[in-house]
Amino acid sequence: MSKRVVLEASHAVAEAVKMADVDVVAAYPITPQTHIPERLAEMVADGELDAAYIPVESEHSAMSCVLGSAAVGARSFTTTAAQGLELMHEAVYIASSHRYPIVMAICNRALSAPISIWCDHSDAMSCRDVGWISVFCQNNQEAFDMTAWAFRVGEDPEVMFPVMVNLDGFTLSHVTEPLLLPEQKDIDRYIPRYNYRLALNPDNPTSHGGFGLPDVYTEVKYAQEVALRNSMPVLEKGWKEFGDIFGRSYKAIETYKAEGAETLIVTMGSLGETAKMVVDSMREKGVAVGHLNIRLWRPFPFDAFREAVKGIKSLAVLDRAISFGGPGGPVASELKAALYDCSDRPRVMSFVGGLGGREVDTPVFEYMVNRTIEVTASGSDLLFEPLEVRGLAQGSGVRG
Amino acid sequence: MAMKGYKLPNEVPWNDIELGAIVTEPGSASFKRTGDWRTEHPVVDKESCIKCGMCWLHCPDAAITPLDDGYFEPDLYHCKGCGICAAICPKHCITMEQEVEQ
Numbered sequence: 001m002s003k004r005v006v007l008e009a010s011h012a013v014a015e016a017v018k019m020a021d022v023d024v025v026a027a028y029p030i031t032p033q034t035h036i037p038e039r040l041a042e043m044v045a046d047g048e049l050d051a052a053y054i055p056v057e058s059e060h061s062a063m064s065c066v067l068g069s070a071a072v073g074a075r076s077f078t079t080t081a082a083q084g085l086e087l088m089h090e091a092v093y094i095a096s097s098h099r100y101p102i103v104m105a106i107c108n109r110a111l112s113a114p115i116s117i118w119c120d121h122s123d124a125m126s127c128r129d130v131g132w133i134s135v136f137c138q139n140n141q142e143a144f145d146m147t148a149w150a151f152r153v154g155e156d157p158e159v160m161f162p163v164m165v166n167l168d169g170f171t172l173s174h175v176t177e178p179l180l181l182p183e184q185k186d187i188d189r190y191i192p193r194y195n196y197r198l199a200l201n202p203d204n205p206t207s208h209g210g211f212g213l214p215d216v217y218t219e220v221k222y223a224q225e226v227a228l229r230n231s232m233p234v235l236e237k238g239w240k241e242f243g244d245i246f247g248r249s250y251k252a253i254e255t256y257k258a259e260g261a262e263t264l265i266v267t268m269g270s271l272g273e274t275a276k277m278v279v280d281s282m283r284e285k286g287v288a289v290g291h292l293n294i295r296l297w298r299p300f301p302f303d304a305f306r307e308a309v310k311g312i313k314s315l316a317v318l319d320r321a322i323s324f325g326g327p328g329g330p331v332a333s334e335l336k337a338a339l340y341d342c343s344d345r346p347r348v349m350s351f352v353g354g355l356g357g358r359e360v361d362t363p364v365f366e367y368m369v370n371r372t373i374e375v376t377a378s379g380s381d382l383l384f385e386p387l388e389v390r391g392l393a394q395g396s397g398v399r400g
Numbered sequence: 401m402a403m404k405g406y407k408l409p410n411e412v413p414w415n416d417i418e419l420g421a422i423v424t425e426p427g428s429a430s431f432k433r434t435g436d437w438r439t440e441h442p443v444v445d446k447e448s449c450i451k452c453g454m455c456w457l458h459c460p461d462a463a464i465t466p467l468d469d470g471y472f473e474p475d476l477y478h479c480k481g482c483g484i485c486a487a488i489c490p491k492h493c494i495t496m497e498q499e500v501e502q
Contacts, residue, residue, distance in 0.1 A: 099420035160419060198422045207423035215410035220421045222414045 002180035002246070009143035009172035010035035012179055013079070013105045013165070016147035018049045019187040020103075023074035026054040026065035030084040031117045032169035033107040037079060059084035063091035063104075070100035071208050073196030075151065078102065081169055082109035082123045089126070095162040096131030097224060098208055101154035101194075102162040104132075105147060108269065108320075109169040110356040118357020119169040121269065121320040124297070125330045131224060133163040133231065134298040136268040141179040143167045145248060148187060153238035155194040159231040166297075168270040170357070186245050228299050235296065252301035253308045254293040257283060261290030263372055264309065264346075266317040268294045268331060271360055275318075278365035289369050294331065302338050309339070314347040316372035318365075319384075320354040327400070328352075328384035347376045353387030364388060371395065408432065430478070434461070438481030440496040442474045448493040455485035455494060 007015065013036050017025070025044070027037035043049040052069075056062045059080050066076040080088060085106060095102050108124055110116040124134065133154065137143045143165070150163035167173060198206050212220055236252065243249030256276050258264060265275040272293045279291045292308055292315070309315065319329025327333040332350030339345040349372040354360040364387055371385070371394075385397035408431060409417075418424055442455075449471060456464040456472050463478040464485060474485070486494040 097420065098422070198419060198424070205426045207426075207428075208420070210421060210423045211429075212421060213410070216412075216417075216421075219412070219414035220417055223417050223421075226415075 002182045004178055005181050006176055006178050007140060007144075007181075008035065008174055008176045009137070009140040009167050010107070010174065011039050012140045012144040013147050013167070014039035014043065015181060016144045017077050017103075018043050019182075019184055020075065020077075020148060020151045020191050021188075022049070022051050022077045022103075022151075024052045024054065024066060024069035024076045025078070026056050026062045026069070026076070027078050028056050028059050028062050028080070028084060030059070030081050032109055032119075032173045033079050033081040033084070033105070035173065036105055036107070040077075059088040060091060063088035063095065066102045067091060067095055067098070067100060070095070070102050070196075071098070071200050073194075073199035075155070075194070076100075076102045077104070079105040079107070081107040082111055082117075085123045085127060086111065089130075092127060092132070093130045094209070096228075097220075099160040099224075099227070100162055101151075101160055103147065103150040103154060103165065104162065105143075105165045105167065107169040107173040108166050116356040117169070119171050119270075119320070120355045120357070121166070122322075122355075124164075124166050125321040125323070127164065128298070128330065131161070131228060132298065133159075133161050133228070133235065133296075135163065135165055135296055136294065137165065137167045137172060138270055138272045138293065139179075140172060140175070140177050141248070142250075143172055144179060144181070145242065145246070145250070148190060149238050149242055149250075151191045152241070153231070153235050155191075156231075156234045156238070157197075158234045159227075161228060161231060166269065171270045180246075180248075182246055190241065190245055232299055232301065235299075250295060251304065252294075252296035253304040254295055255308050256291040256293070258290035258292065258308065258312070260288060262288040262313040263369055263376075264290045264292040264312055264315050265365060265369060266292045266294065266315050266331070266335065268297060269320070271318060271320075271354060274360065274362060275365050278362050278369070281362070282366065282369060287369065287373075300334065300338070305335070305338055306342060309346050310344075312346045314349060314372045314376040316349050316365075316368040317351060318354065318360065318368065318387075319350065319352045322352055322355070328398075332384065347372075349375055349380075350382075350384035351387050352384050358388060360387070367394070433477055435475075435477045435479055438479060439499055440481045440483065441476060441479060441499060442481075442483070442485050442494045443497050444472065444474070445493040445495070446471055448491045450491055452490065454488050454490060458484050458488045460484060 044053040239250040317332040328350035382397040
């Protein structure tokens with residue numbers, strides 16, 4: 001029996017971390033993530049959570065601490081956003097290379113400069129290639145569910161990778177909405193205790209962080225790449241089991257009203273909720289549009305994505321980050337690469353918007369859909385089209 | 401070198417590498433020959449050596465071995481030829497000699 005409660009996503013994440021019975025939390029507060037470490041510190045201080053809470057002096061230390069605690073086999077959690085993620089960056093790469101199943105919640109926030117505390121995905125995109133499992137949430141319920149899932153799948157012996165749970169800063173982290181909190185016994189069943197076979201232990205010594213000469217580094221990285229890709233069936237199984245126990249099922253790629261659709265709006269994160277409202281209203285007007293949510297960003301679900309867009313004419317992709325000087329929005333360019341070898345592929349229209357907390361309201365999505373339909377018929381030589389730029393005429397943008 | 405049953409990392413195929421490239425053989429770094437990185441090697445003149453052990457203390461790679469008779473001997477399997485032992489020796493009894501191709 002789940003309890004219906006009202007929580008902001010930050011506190012939903014903290015509840016999930018507590019129910020996962022985490023051993024070590026090391027975190028440095030940064031807007032808009034502050035409420036997560038604050039709530040966890042409170043839980044430890046009040047004796048609700050039996051864990052070591054390490055109030056570190058920086059995000060680099062936060063990640064370094066959980067590297068150490070994960071190395072001894074302790075269930076470890078950290079959380080950050082934007083500049084904090086950038087500061088911890090080099091240690092982030094080590095977590096995946098050592099195959100430590102650390103869980104990190106990122107309250108997505110724009111990178112400086114100019115200083116912005118508001119949401120976009122530039123922080124997540126800076127960590128695109130760090131080798132973590134990366135998942136995005138659309139609402140507060142998902143923030144809880146994905147955090148629980150992250151512990152379940154990350155620690156699976158067939159996976160053993162760190163997991164970053166992305167939730168949009170403010171839009172989710174600070175917004176209060178109802179969600180279902182499961183019972184502890186069901187979470188215990190879902191996330192079993194794990195035993196780290198290679199834990200640092202004087203009785204059975206291991207060395208972590210060894211030197212990799214050119215004669216071995218290539219093999220180590222190839223093994224890591226294969227392992228991350230091979231984790232896919234367990235990630236899916238983790239969602240299926242979640243559905244069996246808690247009644248909410250998730251998939252790497254999720255579609256909404258895709259049946260009969262010619263155009264799909266593609267989003268990652270909380271804007272999926274707005275996109276679905278637009279799909280509803282445009283469908284009523286007879287526009288053949290649906291929505292595609294990318295839940296799993298890494299490892300990228302190539303097969304599921306190609307299957308989901310079969311027969312679709314065009315994709316209106318919204319990126320909340322710019323790949324400066326690159327091939328368009330990072331998500332759109334990824335989707336283009338995924339489709340390149342498919343003979344019957346949809347046209348991918350790359351839009352960049354929602355930067356640094358800029359609202360993306362329903363008219364913007366309607367524009368995206370109409371523009372994508374128009375461009376699919378008439379063609380366009382734009383790499384991407386920025387949305388809502390003052391002084392820039394609609395329909396113009398960046399050429400390659 | 402004691403290497404019974406131990407495979408050097410460069411002998412292991414990619415799919416046999418331990419999770420996270422974590423090393424499960426204690427002290428396995430000693431199996432790796434680093435002596436071939438050298439351009440010079442130390443030569444000890446036992447006549448003037450006073451067995452003070454300064455070379456042994458200062459060697460950054462633990463590549464000076466104390467012997468039963470109290471003298472110290474460079475371990476050329478590991479010695480990278482940095483010359484710290486020669487520089488620190490108070491009796492100047494260690495000289496660095498050029499490596500040559502046979």
